[in-house]
Each structure stands twice: as structure tokens, then as C-alpha cells.
Amino acid sequence: MTTIPTEISDSDVPAPAAESIVEVKRQDALLKTGALQAAIFNSANFSIIATDAHGVIQIFNVGAERMLGYAAADVINKITPADISDPEEVITRAQGLSVELATPITPGFEALVFKASRGIEDIYELTYIRKDGSRFPAVVSVTALRDDHNDIIGYLLIGTDNTARQEAEDALLRAGALQTAIFNSANFSSIATDAKGVIQIFNVGAERMLGYAAADLVNQITPADISDPGEVIARAEALSLELDTPITPGFEALVFKASRGIEDIYELTYIRKDGSRFPAVVSVTALRDTSHDIIGYLLIGTDNTARKEIEAEQRLLGQRLRDHQFYTRSLFESNIDALMITDPSGIITDVNNQMEALSGCTRDELIGAPFKNYFTEPQRAEAAMKVVLLKKKVTNFELTARDRDGKETAVSYNATTLYDRDRKLQGVFAAARDITQHKEAQAQILSLALHDSLTQLPNRRLTNERLRQAMASSTRNHRYAALMFMDLDNFKSLNDTQGHHVGDLLLIEASRRISNCVREEDLVARFGGDEFVVILTELSADKQQCMAESGMVAEKIRAALAKPYALTFTQEGKAETTVEHRCTASIGVVLFVDHDGSPDDILRWADAAMYEAKGAGRNLIRFYDSGPGSTVPGL
CATH class of the missing domain: 3.30.450.20 (PAS domain)
Known part of the structure; x- marks a missing residue:
């Protein structure tokens, strides 16, 4: 097996070799690049999947085999990475990108590589599906692979899962490979500062991206001096709100989270020596001594232009994998769960x-x-x-x-x-x-669906359900239940003269009075407008006794509602006002036992009895009967 050196410099690659790479055909360039092949197949901890321009898998490394359970032969030249990805997530990603980029994106492989195909840096989360059907979450980095004419010849998808993260991160740090990769890379801007932010190291990648020589900046300025000042101010203001502490615009705003031990990756616009600008994704790490005191900061930045060349992607592969480890650990720590x-x-x-x-x-x-x-x-x-x-x-x-x-x-x-x-x-x-x-929201929604918003009493929907329950209980135990339907007799005149807000006060008071007249297990409901319903359950098995019991409750309610109302309210700009009003109720009562009809039947009968009470002069109680309604004796 070929081993990749820890450090690779430009002088290690002979010019003829570089020229030969440029001349390779599109379809063969990905498969025949020695450095890429070695890096892919030497890594068992990352799934490395390379495709042709149509998305058909061409390379499926040992890490992909281990994570996904497929042999390379199972997938090469047969399927796309979308076929081993959660289909719902692929659809969701396509929809999200369509909105974000204002262009229709087809669910499938296009959704996985669309940003990369446009030269946009793309790292996202996705669920992979193994050969055995099990699933695991992955962080996937996508790179478009291009030939010397800048035409796309394929895509490289690098994935990591949680099982490899911690071990790989520790191994990288122990081996010193991270430091070597950073400072040997010409495609990452690696800027190290002292504790005050003054630049101490400005690597070749930073020189290439920003147009400065290291000597122009080292020991002279901070990274804030080459950053968009408006964005630095906005970042300071946002962090001040987020962390509830004042943060000064400038270098402090760029490293504040890192100085508090918080993983920090953010977007920022860098300004080159010639005044041009480019967007960068910046990762900040606080550098500490053995006493855990901060001795400086490391800012690693990437821009989209750094990944247009296949050859550059090959040199950056090792570093990119390490950056993904850093990123996924950040995800672990900053997850809302x-x-x-x-x-x-x-x-x-x-x-x-x-x-x-x-x-x-x-x-x-x-x-x-x-x-x-x-x-x-x-x-x-x-x-x-x-x-x-x-x-x-x-x-x-x-x-x-x-x-x-x-x-x-x-x-x-x-x-x-x-x-x-x-x-x-x-x-x-x-x-x-x-x-x-x-x-809590579910409970609130359910309560709103089943209760009247003004009186907080059960509404018509819940009344129907409780009536069904009462009917079923009555059928089981052969004991009577009663339903009272009542309408306030003199309510409309109050609304017409004083306004609906005063009418609402009366309805609230009426609901309170009715509730005080019944047992805790009985139901009081606002059926609509000025109509109320009461359901009494577990009454006597004897009809005459049940009529007497329910009649006493009905009379108690009628008397309570007939008492004068003192309704106090305050109108805007006016003193507190009290309105006195008298309002009675007409009440219809239905007794039922072993009833095999519908709740609508009982409600209709009670409503008919109520209208009979209203027609007989109001402020009365009537029981429903197959013949003419009759007043309860003594009422």
C-alpha cells in the first residue's frame, strides 16, 4: 500500500509530471491521479466517493466500504451517491437549495452536488443508508473535479461519521499532522497571532489569497485590518447581544468565542492588498501554553477559488479531512440536542x-x-x-x-x-x-380546539364528545342522565345598548354562576352565543326521582341566573363604569337512559323544551316529553 508523506512541497512534484496530469482525458484524470488514489485508499476512517460528471460512482474507498457495508464492486459504474442517501433528506435538500439559490433543483444526485458544481464551498449533514438498511448520520464535503479547461469531470464526496471522529482527531493532534498540513498548504490562509492579535505567522496560502508577502504584515497588523470593517462591527454587535457582554469591534470580535473556549467558524470578507475582496470561511482556535493561558490565535480561512483545480484538491485532501474533523466536533458541541x-x-x-x-x-x-x-x-x-x-x-x-x-x-x-x-x-x-x-403547545392547541376562548368552558365539539360518553355510561349502568339546554332571555338588549364587551362580561359571569350550581363531575359548556348546556350524569335509575333531582339543579341554575348583574368595565380615557342588568334564562331538560339514538337527538329535544319555556313566558324550566312540555311541579 502506498503511504502519503506527512509533508509535500511544490518542489516534490516534477514539472513533467504536472504537465502530464493536465493532458489526461477527463474520465481518466480522477482515476489515475496517484496522490488522490493513495490518499483515498489509505484512509479507512473516511468514506471517499468519487463520481463521473453524471454522478455515477467511479471510486469507492475502503472507508466507504466499511461505513456503508458495500463492496466497491457493488456500486462502481452502477449507482450514484443519492441512491445510498436518505431519500426524504435529498428531497428536502433540493427544496431548500431551490429556495436559497432561486433556481429549480431536481431531487437526486443534482441536489447533493449543485453548490459544488457552481464553485460554492459545500459541507452538509446527510443520512447514509447501509447495505443492510441501517442508517448513520454523516458530514459530507463535496468538491467539483475539473479538467484543464475548467469543465467538470466528476465530483468528490468525503464523509465522516461519529465513530471515527474522536480517535482520528486525537491521532492527528498527537502526530502533529494538522500543523504540518496547515503550513504546507498553499490553499488555506493560515494566520497565527500573538495574544494581542498581532500577526506572527502568515503562510503561503495567506500570501496567495491576500496578495501580501508575510513580511508586509508580520509584527505589524492584526487580521481585523485585512477584514471588511462593516462585517467586523456587525459581528461585534451580534456577539455582544448573543453573549450578553460588550465586545469591541476589531480583532476581539474575530476571536472572542475562541478565547472563551467556544468552537467558532464564521463567514467573513477578506480584503486583498489590491483592494479586491473575497468571501472566506474562517475557523478560529485559541493557542494555549501548558498552563492553559492563551498565547495567541490560529485563523484558518478558505475561499471558493481555492478549490477549482483538481490538483489543488489533491494537495488539500488531507487537510480538508482534518478540517472536517474539527467541524464535526463543533457540531457535536453546539448541537441543540x-x-x-x-x-x-x-x-x-x-x-x-x-x-x-x-x-x-x-x-x-x-x-x-x-x-x-x-x-x-x-x-x-x-x-x-x-x-x-x-x-x-x-x-x-x-x-x-x-x-x-x-x-x-x-x-x-x-x-x-x-x-x-x-x-x-x-x-x-x-x-x-x-x-x-x-x-405544552400541543396541550394548548387541544384546549383551544375543545374550549370556548371567552368563558374557558367546553365548546360544542367537546360537549358532543362528553354527551356520547354520558349516553354510553347510561347504557352500561342503566342510570338516568340529564341534559339541560338554556338560553339567556334578556341578553340581546344588553349587547345592543352597552356593546359586545359588556355582553362578554355577562357571559363570563353567567358561566361562573352555572358552574357553581353543579357537581365537579358534571359538564357545563357554552354551546354558542348566549346558549349554555349542562350534562348531569350518574343520576337515579328511577325516572321520577331523576326528574326531581335534575329539576332541583335546573331551578338552582335558573335562580342564580335571575339575580341582578353588576358589570364593571373601564373604557379607554374614561373612568370605571358599572352597568346593572337583569337577565333570566329559559331552560329545557331531557332525561335519557339506554338511549340508542344520536347526541343530536338529545340536543334537539332539549332545544325544543327550551323554546317551549321561552314561549311560555321565559325564566321557566320545561322537561321534554313526547307530548306537550310541562313545567316541573313546584317550578
Whole structure:
């Protein structure tokens, strides 16, 4: 197997070799470039997929085989990367890009490479589907591969998954490969400063991109002096709001997050020596000594023009992979979900900041502890773990997290199993998303759908449902139930003379009075306008006794509603006003037991009895009967 040197300088590549690369045919250039082939097949921790211009896979490295479970022969010259990607996410990406770029983009391979085909740097998240049907999240970087005429001859898709991230990052740092790649790269601007921001190192990539020689800037200016001043000011203002602390426009705004130990990648416009400008994606890292004191900052910038040449892409491959490790670790730490990694037995091995916030514990306290300990139902949490191990994933499993102070948070638990390159189970990667607001919103929506917004009483929809329940209960236990339908007799005149806002006050007071006349298990509902419904359940099995019981309740309500109303309100610019009003109610009552009709029948009968009471002079109670309605004795 060919080994790629740690450092490659321009002098290592003979001029004849460079010329020969330029002359290679489009379809052969990708496959026959020695440096690319060596880098691809020496990396088992990254999925490297190269396609032709139509998206058909031409190269499928050992890392792709390991992650996706396919042999290269299964996919080369047969499918596109879109065929091994989550179809819904591909559709969503196409729709998002269509809106973002104001051009129709077809779901499929085009959606995965559209930005790269336009020379736009593209790193995105995507779910890959393995040969066995299981899935895993990946961070994918896409590069358009071009020939010497700048025509696209294919695409390079580099993917990473969580199982390789931490080990690869640690190995890179120990080996010093990251530092070597940065300062040997002519396609990244690598600018190192001292603690005050004065530039100390200005690499060849920075010279090429910005047009300055290192000697022009070293020990003289800060990176803020070659950045768009308006954007630096805007960044300082935004960070001041975000972090609730004043941040000075200038170099401090460029490194403030990094100085606080927060991963920081942002967009910024650099200004070249000749005054021209180019957009850059800048990654900032605080450089610390052994005492953890900041001794400087490292700013790594990329621009879109740096990736137009296939040869440049080959030289940058190693560095790009390392940058993706940095980026994906940033995603882990800045994810809105509480993330944790456990071993197969459920012992926590890693967490992100959100998990610390959710549990109220530090990372050190969490690592080594059983993950189930941080949920109100440990057995249910353990059951979720068993589902993951059995089915390789679990989605939207609701749990309640509890922090060290007892605060509880409803979460949606999603998890998937993790494997090493030999497909040996290593543990579980889990995400717990706070769904407290979602559940509260659902409850609020349900309440709004079933209750009257003015009186907060059940509305017509909930009344019908509760009436069905009362009918079913009456059929089961053979005990009578009663429905009262009432209409306020003198309500319209109040609305006409005082306005609807005063009428609303009366309706609210009427609902309160009615509610005070019934048991807690009975239903009081606003049926519409000035109409109210009461359902009494679990009454006597004897009709005459039931009539007497319901009649007493109806009379109690009638008397309560007939008492004078003192309605106090304040109009804009006026003193508080009290309006006195008298308003009675006409009440129709229906008794039912073992009723096999519909709720509409009972409501219609009660309505008819109510109109009979209204026609007989109002402020009366009438029971529905197959014959003429009759006043309850004594009422």
C-alpha cells in the first residue's frame, strides 16, 4: 500500500509530471491521479466517493466500504451517491437549495452536488443508508473535479461519521499532522497571532489569497485590518447581544468565542492588498501554553477559488479531512440536542454541553455513570437502550429527564448503535431533544380546539364528545342522565345598548354562576352565543326521582341566573363604569337512559323544551316529553 508523506512541497512534484496530469482525458484524470488514489485508499476512517460528471460512482474507498457495508464492486459504474442517501433528506435538500439559490433543483444526485458544481464551498449533514438498511448520520464535503479547461469531470464526496471522529482527531493532534498540513498548504490562509492579535505567522496560502508577502504584515497588523470593517462591527454587535457582554469591534470580535473556549467558524470578507475582496470561511482556535493561558490565535480561512483545480484538491485532501474533523466536533458541541455516547451496557463515555445543562452535572460527573440515572423512570430508559441494541436504533422515544436539582424536562430520545471498522459493537449514540414547549403547545392547541376562548368552558365539539360518553355510561349502568339546554332571555338588549364587551362580561359571569350550581363531575359548556348546556350524569335509575333531582339543579341554575348583574368595565380615557342588568334564562331538560339514538337527538329535544319555556313566558324550566312540555311541579 502506498503511504502519503506527512509533508509535500511544490518542489516534490516534477514539472513533467504536472504537465502530464493536465493532458489526461477527463474520465481518466480522477482515476489515475496517484496522490488522490493513495490518499483515498489509505484512509479507512473516511468514506471517499468519487463520481463521473453524471454522478455515477467511479471510486469507492475502503472507508466507504466499511461505513456503508458495500463492496466497491457493488456500486462502481452502477449507482450514484443519492441512491445510498436518505431519500426524504435529498428531497428536502433540493427544496431548500431551490429556495436559497432561486433556481429549480431536481431531487437526486443534482441536489447533493449543485453548490459544488457552481464553485460554492459545500459541507452538509446527510443520512447514509447501509447495505443492510441501517442508517448513520454523516458530514459530507463535496468538491467539483475539473479538467484543464475548467469543465467538470466528476465530483468528490468525503464523509465522516461519529465513530471515527474522536480517535482520528486525537491521532492527528498527537502526530502533529494538522500543523504540518496547515503550513504546507498553499490553499488555506493560515494566520497565527500573538495574544494581542498581532500577526506572527502568515503562510503561503495567506500570501496567495491576500496578495501580501508575510513580511508586509508580520509584527505589524492584526487580521481585523485585512477584514471588511462593516462585517467586523456587525459581528461585534451580534456577539455582544448573543453573549450578553460588550465586545469591541476589531480583532476581539474575530476571536472572542475562541478565547472563551467556544468552537467558532464564521463567514467573513477578506480584503486583498489590491483592494479586491473575497468571501472566506474562517475557523478560529485559541493557542494555549501548558498552563492553559492563551498565547495567541490560529485563523484558518478558505475561499471558493481555492478549490477549482483538481490538483489543488489533491494537495488539500488531507487537510480538508482534518478540517472536517474539527467541524464535526463543533457540531457535536453546539448541537441543540443533549448528546451522549454510551458503551453497550449504558455507561456514559462522552457528552456535549447540552447534556451537561439538561442533567445539571459536569462532563466529568456524567462520564462513567449509567445514563438511566438521569431520567425519572430508569427502567423505561433502560428499555429504550434495549430497543436500540435490538433494532440498532430508536426514534422519538419519550422520556422525562431529571437534573440534580429535581427539575424535570420532557425529551424525545433518539439513538443508534455505533460500530468500529470491524463491525464490532462499541456502544450507542443518543440524542435527547427538549420537547417541553412542543408538548405544552400541543396541550394548548387541544384546549383551544375543545374550549370556548371567552368563558374557558367546553365548546360544542367537546360537549358532543362528553354527551356520547354520558349516553354510553347510561347504557352500561342503566342510570338516568340529564341534559339541560338554556338560553339567556334578556341578553340581546344588553349587547345592543352597552356593546359586545359588556355582553362578554355577562357571559363570563353567567358561566361562573352555572358552574357553581353543579357537581365537579358534571359538564357545563357554552354551546354558542348566549346558549349554555349542562350534562348531569350518574343520576337515579328511577325516572321520577331523576326528574326531581335534575329539576332541583335546573331551578338552582335558573335562580342564580335571575339575580341582578353588576358589570364593571373601564373604557379607554374614561373612568370605571358599572352597568346593572337583569337577565333570566329559559331552560329545557331531557332525561335519557339506554338511549340508542344520536347526541343530536338529545340536543334537539332539549332545544325544543327550551323554546317551549321561552314561549311560555321565559325564566321557566320545561322537561321534554313526547307530548306537550310541562313545567316541573313546584317550578
